[in-house]
Amino acid sequence: MAQYNLNINGKNLQVDVDANTPMLWVLRDHLDMVGTKFGCGIAQCGACTIHLDGNAVRSCQLPISAVEDSKITTIEGLSEKGDHPVQQAWMEHDVPQCGYCQAGQIMTAAALLQQNPSPSDEEIENAMNGNICRCGTYLRIKAAVKTASQKL
Amino acid sequence: MNYPDNKLNRRSFLKVSALAGGGMILSFNWLAGCKPNSSEILDMPKEWFRLNGYIKIGENGLITIMSPNPEGGQNVKTSMPMIVAEELDAVWKNVRVEQAPLDTENFTRQFIGGSQAIRIGWNALRTAGATARQLLINAAADQWKVPASEISTDSGFLIHIQSGKRAHFGEMASLAATLPIPGNVELKKVDQFKIIGTSQKNVDIQKIITGKPLFGIDYKKEGTLIAMIIHPPSFGMKLKSFDASEASKMPGIRGVFEIKSLRDDYVRTFFDTVTFTDLIAVVGTSTWEVLNAKKAIQAEYEPISAYVEKRDRFGSEESRIVPAGQENTESQAEKMRVASLKPQELRRDGNPEEAFKKASKVIEKTYTGPFLAHNCMEPMNFFAHVQGDKVECAGPLQKPELTEQALSVRLGIPVENIHIEMTRLGGGYGRRSYAHWLIEAAVISQKLNAPIKLIYTREDDMTSGIYRSRYQATYRAALDENNQLIGIHINAGGLPENPIYPDRFPAGAVENYLAEGWEVPSNITTGSFRAPRSNFMAAAEQSFLDEVAEVAGKDPIEFRLELLEKAKKNPVGKNNDYDPARYAEVIKLAREKSDWATNKEGIAKGFSAYFCHNSYAAQVLELKMENGQPLIEKVVSAVDCGIVVNPDAAKNLCEGAVVDGIGTALFGELTFEEGKPSKSNFDQYRMIRMKEAPKIIETYFVDNQIDPTGLGEPAYPPVFAALANSLYQGTGQRFYEQPFFKQLEI
Numbered sequence: 052m053a054q055y056n057l058n059i060n061g062k063n064l065q066v067d068v069d070a071n072t073p074m075l076w077v078l079r080d081h082l083d084m085v086g087t088k089f090g091c092g093i094a095q096c097g098a099c100t101i102h103l104d105g106n107a108v109r110s111c112q113l114p115i116s117a118v119e120d121s122k123i124t125t126i127e128g129l130s131e132k133g134d135h136p137v138q139q140a141w142m143e144h145d146v147p148q149c150g151y152c153q154a155g156q157i158m159t160a161a162a163l164l165q166q167n168p169s170p171s172d173e174e175i176e177n178a179m180n181g182n183i184c185r186c187g188t189y190l191r192i193k194a195a196v197k198t199a200s201q202k203l
Numbered sequence: 204m205n206y207p208d209n210k211l212n213r214r215s216f217l218k219v220s221a222l223a224g225g226g227m228i229l230s231f232n233w234l235a236g237c238k239p240n241s242s243e244i245l246d247m248p249k250e251w252f253r254l255n256g257y258i259k260i261g262e263n264g265l266i267t268i269m270s271p272n273p274e275g276g277q278n279v280k281t282s283m284p285m286i287v288a289e290e291l292d293a294v295w296k297n298v299r300v301e302q303a304p305l306d307t308e309n310f311t312r313q314f315i316g317g318s319q320a321i322r323i324g325w326n327a328l329r330t331a332g333a334t335a336r337q338l339l340i341n342a343a344a345d346q347w348k349v350p351a352s353e354i355s356t357d358s359g360f361l362i363h364i365q366s367g368k369r370a371h372f373g374e375m376a377s378l379a380a381t382l383p384i385p386g387n388v389e390l391k392k393v394d395q396f397k398i399i400g401t402s403q404k405n406v407d408i409q410k411i412i413t414g415k416p417l418f419g420i421d422y423k424k425e426g427t428l429i430a431m432i433i434h435p436p437s438f439g440m441k442l443k444s445f446d447a448s449e450a451s452k453m454p455g456i457r458g459v460f461e462i463k464s465l466r467d468d469y470v471r472t473f474f475d476t477v478t479f480t481d482l483i484a485v486v487g488t489s490t491w492e493v494l495n496a497k498k499a500i501q502a503e504y505e506p507i508s509a510y511v512e513k514r515d516r517f518g519s520e521e522s523r524i525v526p527a528g529q530e531n532t533e534s535q536a537e538k539m540r541v542a543s544l545k546p547q548e549l550r551r552d553g554n555p556e557e558a559f560k561k562a563s564k565v566i567e568k569t570y571t572g573p574f575l576a577h578n579c580m581e582p583m584n585f586f587a588h589v590q591g592d593k594v595e596c597a598g599p600l601q602k603p604e605l606t607e608q609a610l611s612v613r614l615g616i617p618v619e620n621i622h623i624e625m626t627r628l629g630g631g632y633g634r635r636s637y638a639h640w641l642i643e644a645a646v647i648s649q650k651l652n653a654p655i656k657l658i659y660t661r662e663d664d665m666t667s668g669i670y671r672s673r674y675q676a677t678y679r680a681a682l683d684e685n686n687q688l689i690g691i692h693i694n695a696g697g698l699p700e701n702p703i704y705p706d707r708f709p710a711g712a713v714e715n716y717l718a719e720g721w722e723v724p725s726n727i728t729t730g731s732f733r734a735p736r737s738n739f740m741a742a743a744e745q746s747f748l749d750e751v752a753e754v755a756g757k758d759p760i761e762f763r764l765e766l767l768e769k770a771k772k773n774p775v776g777k778n779n780d781y782d783p784a785r786y787a788e789v790i791k792l793a794r795e796k797s798d799w800a801t802n803k804e805g806i807a808k809g810f811s812a813y814f815c816h817n818s819y820a821a822q823v824l825e826l827k828m829e830n831g832q833p834l835i836e837k838v839v840s841a842v843d844c845g846i847v848v849n850p851d852a853a854k855n856l857c858e859g860a861v862v863d864g865i866g867t868a869l870f871g872e873l874t875f876e877e878g879k880p881s882k883s884n885f886d887q888y889r890m891i892r893m894k895e896a897p898k899i900i901e902t903y904f905v906d907n908q909i910d911p912t913g914l915g916e917p918a919y920p921p922v923f924a925a926l927a928n929s930l931y932q933g934t935g936q937r938f939y940e941q942p943f944f945k946q947l948e949i
Binding site for chain 1 (some may be wrong): 275276277278280402404405407409411412413414415416417420421423428489491492578579580581582626627628629630631632637648658660661754851852855856858859860861862863866884885886890891892894895897899900
């Protein structure tokens with residue numbers, strides 16, 4: 052066990068955990084931030100996507116010891132009032148069905164638009180291809196990413 | 204006027220009381236947070252008045268509607284309250300939705316399954332709304348001293364035109380809650396609907412997109428421990444012994460012990476399916492610590508002996524022999540071949556043998572579908588806290604009432620002492636009907652006398668059973684010299700479940716018809732999978748009819764319409780389970796909307812249609828082949844599910860069915876080696892991703908004002924064959940064996 056200082060959603064937080072603990076479980080178990088979801092544990096489904104210094108990463112494969120001074124953003128901190136352009140677009144298109152994968156989808160989409168504000172269809176598909184939606188809402192996700200890109 | 208049978212609701216409404224306080228977490232109408240004119244939306248009231256099991260009204264006119272059924276993405280948590288709100292004559296923006304717990308006194312059929320929530324709930328939901336509306340009218344009549352018949356309602360207001368009196372619902376709610384429940388209440392006519400038929404956003408969307416705790420896996424109470432299980436690696440094996448000496452000493456670990464979920468002599472009900480009842484439980488303070496301890500446990504397993512499993516199949520007891528042995532995919536195929544030679548006759552019309560004897564052409568094709576894992580994105584999980592003779596549970600499940608009964612027997616605690624809170628399901632598709640993990644969670648909690656949350660890893664989830672059965676169907680068609688279809692013979696079966704619906708199309712449309720089925724016992728457990736059995740039979744039947752139409756020299760849509768015309772004019776046999784006129788209508792709608800008659804350069808088209816779960820669906824799929832890869836350009840779905848409650852959400856569900864069906868047809872497969880599932884996570888089990896999804900999906904509904912039927916499943920089965928038939932047009936090859944990617948080499 053070791054003490055770690057983290058910067059999550061603009062706040063400085065401390066946790067005392069094993070160095071190998073993935074950020075997914077630090078968030079969910081130790082910080083009670085359960086918006087980041089467990090899907091596969093092997094970085095194959097994207098449900099656990101968070102931002103590490105603005106880049107979309109799979110938190111299930113990110114040990115806390117590798118975070119160091121990086122700034123972490125989770126779905127809870129993407130916007131203060133749930134009104135990030137990507138979140139608004141998700142509402143407009145009423146994207147979710149079961150909704151479980153959507154936090155990860157939104158975090159991947161927000162990172163994409165941060166780096167590429169006007170992605171082509173192909174660029175959207177490439178960026179979003181690592182996020183599985185078992186309900187099959189891919190078309191609405193794609194449409195929502197485009198809508199968000201127009202509003203940025 | 205429409206007066207429904209009110210018997211059901213008399214019973215449901217017995218418990219009428221004025222209750223103060225909301226208690227549970229409310230789902231705020233999303234509009235409240237983001238619409239510019241949000242000042243019009245009412246604030247939380249000081250007091251709630253309960254008018255019946257579904258409805259609470261605040262003194263300020265704000266309305267809470269309970270959603271009775273579990274929500275797993277079908278959007279019933281929005282659409283069911285919409286139906287109540289319609290008959291209450293409420294304004295949707297002032298309605299908040301609350302998920303009801305399992306409550307058999309106030310609600311019936313709190314299930315997810317069979318696409319029946321809206322169909323079966325329709326009258327009860329409407330009557331709940333209409334009865335509360337009448338109570339408010341009666342209260343206003345008392346207060347205003349005018350006849351109730353002179354009072355009307357409009358958008359949350361009570362109005363007496365003669366005197367000019369007007370009050371919002373909240374002003375009459377406290378009095379209404381004390382009045383006797385009215386008997387027969389009047390329901391609206393379809394053309395009076397103001398909410399039903401309008402697109403309303405998912406009531407939980409704001410929580411979903413901001414990461415609020417909604418799902419079972421998010422549930423937590425003070426002091427909750429994390430539990431995981433270890434099950435045998437192979438079907439046909441059971442736990443022999445284990446060494447937890449190292450794991451027990453690891454940080455955060457509170458216990459490693461053996462549990463038994465269901466006892467061996469327990470007579471199982473229909474949804475008590477579970478393979479591995481003897482498990483190792485690992486409990487600790489955090490997930491990561493438990494995951495690490497799991498890896499440190501050394502367990503030994505031994506082969507099972509064949510055993511008799513007793514089941515209570517909805518009232519009648521049956522027993523079946525579960526065979527021993529560790530099965531292989533190849534040896535299963537041979538067993539299925541042998542079983543198919545000795546089928547059981549399920550339906551016979553005319554003289555099929557004679558028809559095949561005198562046929563000019565006989566077409567025979569065999570179709571196969573593998574085991575499938577459900578792969579809900581939220582892995583199986585449940586929270587349980589057993590304290591003495593009281594049980595609190597929370598989590599995602601599809602059949603809470605049946606699971607509660609099983610849990611009651613297992614713990615020896617009466618059902619009235621068991622409380623099950625239903626959280627949002629991160630997908631269900633049938634998998635969460637078999638809630639053995641709830642029982643496992645409760646048994647672990649009882650043993651440790653602590654609140655625990657049981658979580659399956661993805662690997663536990665994918666390898667612990669309850670799969671779609673493995674299926675096979677051989678279709679034969681007899682054509683006469685005029686290319687008329689004079690005989691159909693279906694021989695279908697599965698391991699372990701027979702998929703055939705003998706009374707389904709083309710039964711009723713063919714003079715000589717024979718349907719036969721067979722089953723091969725297995726120790727691999729299976730269960731409902733989105734549109735059970737239909738998901739395979741539609742693929743086989745609709746691929747086969749495409750091929751028969753081609754041999755007969757007919758357009759595939761015309762060919763089906765001719766058959767349906769026959770079934771309508773001179774139906775063959777009895778008990779045909781579909782309405783040929785509605786079936787034909789939905790096919791024609793798909794033909795029109797897809798512009799079927801127009802050929803497009805480089806585009807291959809395939810058609811398919813199916814009836815199941817009381818609804819009709821037809822699809823046209825367009826693809827182009829590029830470097831041997833199918834690129835799916837467009838899918839047009841036409842659906843007849845009667846009245847569509849929430850059109851945009853209904854479209855979403857149909858779009859999802861199309862994507863899910865294409866993914867399953869292309870990639871879905873679980874095989875076995877020595878009883879061991881060959882895949883355990885998404886690096887091995889391929890799921891459809893955004894790149895493989897169609898570029899465009901259009902959905903059209905038949906507008907017929909018929910009472911609504913199911914929608915979660917019906918749009919799913921036909922897409923398998925729509926894909927197979929368009930792949931044939933694009934590649935010149937027929938696709939008989941799922942998953943199709945093997946033949947495509949993609």
